[in-house]
Amino acid sequence: MSIRKYQKNLLHREKVKEMSVSKYRRDMLHREKVKEMSVSKYRRDMLHREKVKEMSVSKYRRDMLHRQSVKAMTKARYYGNADHKKRVLAANKVKRQQLKEKAEQFDFVMEQFLAKVKDGPEFVCCVCHRLLFRHQVLNCKRDFYNKNEAVASFADKCITEVYLHKCNKDCEKPCQLLDTARGCLWICYNCHGKINKGIMPPECAINSLKVDPIPPELACLNSLEQHLISLNIPFMKMLALPKGGQNGVHGPVTCVPANIVQTSNVLPRCNMEGSLLRVKLKRKLTYKGHYEYQFVDTMHVRQALQYLKRTNVHYKDVEFNEAWLNEFCREEGDLGKDTDGDVESGKVDCEDELLHDRQQHCMFQDTCLMPVDIGQEMLDQYFDDILNLAPAEGNSPVKLLSDHANEAKCFPVLFPQGLNTYHESRANRLTLSRYFNNRILHADGRxxxxxxxxxxxxxxxxxxxxxxxxSIALRKGKGCMSQNVPDNKVNDMLKNDESLKKLLEFDDGYRFLKPIRGTPAFWQGAQRDLLACVRQLGVPTWFCSFSSADMRWTNLLDSILKQEGRAQTAAGLEWADRCDLLRCNPVTAARMFDFRWHVF
Structure with missing residues (x-):
């Protein structure tokens, strides 16, 4: 009867608990008896033991004060009790010996490997906002930086909680994100060391590296619409790699200024939502091939340009034709119609004609039986009007390193206000490689x-x-003519036949390309390293090659889902969804493969 009342009556239950706690505190004999019973039940009941362990681990993770108290008690007992210290040392010695023996078992090694690669790059540094692996970060404790006023002031400025999850009314209870990496504040070792020394980390977000939120006017644009609103268009030959669904690039990247005013005037205007127009983006209107071919919503393009005109510093002086007097189509004789007679006679660049085929398939596969792209072939048959645009025609490419606004002009969606690019003035100098590392690994993901x-x-x-x-290649050469050369004599030396002969003789003409992957100097260094390994270690008995089985790595897919803030797991995804997830996250896929290789 008492048990039934305890289970059903909530007030009675709370009253009994209060009385029990009070008696436990007051009565010493009762306390010892309860402890003895608890210890006995813990030893006998396996389910009770697992439940107690789970509750203890959960409390240790959640409660900071409890964690510090447990650590202090453990240290005090270790240093205060000699017998306990001996038992701990002996247990650690036995444990190391057991690990050494288990290291020879394949199943144990495989289990250890999977445990190390379980977590992906899902830990966000609260200073530089990069996505990192678990071994690259540590728990951020603000009290640790209260050593002096300088360190404390830098910590208050640099440490932010932008990517720390805080529960609100929309969260499910219990919130699943609290047990993930977003439920705790992390800091990378680089930023931790800099702040400890009283130095602002160069990769810190407040060092002109903050990203502005992307507004809805720009977030809804596809890739072709983004090119139509860009002041500079980055032309590159992207290839669809044969396997894996990832992309590659062939040749250089050329950034050419675009006439967005002319593009805005040529595009027809419609106030109806969802009105689509087929547009081909070309390098030159006389080319048959195109750089990009998609449907364009002219209303989205107009709204995006209006937003950039209001907020972006590079669009302030751009004047658009609000009345929309489309003079270009009439003057140039309907150059926007895609007909068989719109191509002028002359030499057509074959490489540009077949660029679309190479982009989609990485090889020429067009036959008389099957077109290269069946879907596009059907669209071409049922749609007559195609608008051809070449916004960058007739303009000269810009210098990538000299034009300080080139990055913001090429990618206005990534930089909505045109600020915080590489050439932005900063209190702490940041190298180009570290800047791009911060951008590509940024937790925002854009x-x-x-x-x-x-x-x-x-x-x-x-x-x-x-x-x-x-700048230093000629000063490190082997020839006598290429050493100790002053700056004002470099041009004269290159015009001298004897000096050029020396450069070619000692391979100084291309040695500066050694850090660039794929160059002759790079492969020459790789060959010498391989021969040195053979001389030191002997001829290898077997070779092995490794490939990425990313579709079977559930931890990779789970990590990507966590980065996107989704509560799904990889087990609930279809094959097509997995392919799209990997295709949209090439950086995470590449980092996971590199991480697994180094752990192996």
Whole structure:
């Protein structure tokens, strides 16, 4: 009867609990008896033991004061009790010996490997806002930086809680995100060391690296619409790689200024939502091939340009034709119609004609039986009018390293206000490689999801490495003519036949390309490293190659879902959804493969 009343009557239950706690505190004999019973039940009942362990671990993770109290008690007992210290040391010695024996078992090694690669790059540094792995971060404790006023002031400025999850009314109870990496504040070792020394980390968000939120006017644009509103268009030959669904790039990246005023005047205006127009973006109107071919919502383009006119510093002086007197189509004779007679006679660049085929398939597969793109073939048959646009025709490419506004002009969606690019003035100097590292690994994800920005950053980094190495290449040469050369004599030396002969003889002409992957100097260094390994270690007996089985790595897919703030798991995704998830997150997929390789 008492048990039934305890289970049903809530007031009676609380009253009994209060009386029990009071008696436990007052009565010493009762306390010892309860402890003895608890210990006995813990030893006998396996389910009770697991439940107590789970509750203890959960409380240790959640309650900071309880965690510190447990640590203090453990340390005090270890240093205060000699017998306990001996038992701990002996247990650790036995444990190390057991691990050494288990390391020879394949199942144990496999279990250890899977445990290490379980967590992906889902830990956000509260200072530089980069997504990092667990071994690259530690728990951020603000009290740790209260050593002196300088360190405390830097910590207050740099440490932010932008990506720390805080429960609100929309969260489910219990909130699942509190047990993930977003439920705790983390800091990377680099930022931790800089703040400890009283120095602001160069990658800190307040060092002109803050990202502005993308407004709805820009977030709804597809890739072609983004190119139509860009002041500079980054042209690059992107290839669809044969396997994996990822993209590659061939050749250089060329940024050409675009006439967005003319583009805005040519596009027809319609106030109806969802009115689509087929548009081909070309490098030159006389080319048959196109750089990009998609449906364009002219209303979205107009709204995006109006927003950029109000907020972006690079669009302030741009004047648009609000009355929309479309003079270009009439003067140029309907150049927007895609007909068989709109191509002028002359030499057509074959490489540009077949660019679309190469982009989609990485090889030429057009036959008389099957078109290259069946879906596009059907669209071409049922739609007559196609608008051809070449906003960058007739303009000269810009210098990538000299034009300080080029990055913001090429990617206005990523930089809605045109600020905080690489050439922004900063209190702490930041190198180009560290800047792009911060951008691509940023927790916001906008840079990592933009494939064009990734290839743009790669090309910029390579150009910067080449330029920086050229300045010292002649001073480190082997020939007598290439050593101790003053700056004002470099041009004269390059015009001298004997000096050029020396450069070619000692391979100084391309040695500065060694840091760039894929160059002859790079592969020459790789060959010498391989021969050195053979001389030191002997001839290898077997070779092995590794490939990425990313579709089978559930931890990779779960990590991407956590980055996007989704509560799903990889088990509930279809095959097509997995492919799209990996295709949209090439940076995370590449980082996970590299991490698994190094752990292996």
């Amino acid at each position: 840079f990592a999801h933009n494939v064009e920005y990734i290839f743009f950053a790669q090309y910029m980094s390579e150009i910067e490495q080449v330029v920086s190495n050229v």
